[in-house]
Amino acid sequence: MIDIAFGDAIEPGVQETDLPVLLDFPAPKLRSYPRETVIAEKFQAMVALGLANSRLKDFYDVWVLIRSYKFDDDALARAIKATFTCRKTEIPTALPDAFTAAFTEDAGKKDQWAAFTKQVAVDPAR
Template identity: 50%
Template sequence: MNDKLSKNPAVSIRAKLLAHAKRHGEDFQRVLTRYAVERLLFRLGQTEEAKRYVLKGAMLFVTWPEHVFRSTGDLDLLGQGDPHPEALSERFARICQVRFPSDGIVFDRATLKVGAIREIDKYQGACISLAADLAGARIPLQIDIGFGDRVHPEPKRGIFPSLLPDLPPANILMYPPETVVAEKFEAMIRFGEANSRIKDFYDVWITTRIFSFDLVNVVKAVGGTLWDPGARIWRNR
């Protein structure tokens, strides 16, 4: 790591991220959010909690070969184990405690709040809000965690790339592309003609462009998602 980052990492990294935002024509706050998510995932990967959470959603696309990225402020995870807000609060507090001074970011445990996500009076997951600080820049984060979804094939650990080459990337469990397709397909069926989420169709298209699929695995993934008794497609029936 170079001397600048070693001497004053937070200030130096903030300046580097601002330069990155200007160079790529991106919103600086979005870049800060992307960086905070990356460093939170890095800390997750350093703990025993890494085996309990699987990356999904728009942030997953950052890890794909063509680095597809849809600007988003949220982090989506599939959780395993105790889903209650109290347990999640304890786990994420431990993740926030992981020290890595070289990346300059501090996650404020005092801002950690966990709320239940409910649908038709049924517990479906949790929404975590958290704030981070990078050299005086406040970065709010939202983490949506779902439970009980079937994943096929089994999730494997992969690299979530760092925005800055001086820093080690996160190594975490990730959704397989087959399950990405399966969940998008389920959303298309569930919403039917009322589906205005063009991104579902786009995501299936881009996924099939990037990956070569084993049809057997795709069929198993779609079947597992659609025929899971707890799947959202059946909750109103």
């Protein structure tokens, strides 16, 4: 999947990514967000949307990323700070609503999660 975005904070900076190819041609290169920024943006949405969050795929995406790649804690912290600053969201000092029992035990969220997980490979290959 490719998302196109403008005006976001990109920390630790834009990187170049080779797209996979099916034929014997050189891989196209795209400028892309670093994984730290992807996690930061998804986390910011979780915080900003709180209990109203219906973007459950973001939780899965973050889980897949942290299971599939190693992250530098400082780089991830910088990405989170830059994203929250750019989006004018305060970094929470308490547990965000999206990580509370009020969210995780909500019947509607459970139904959404069950429907979502039927569509995806639940455990990513390492």
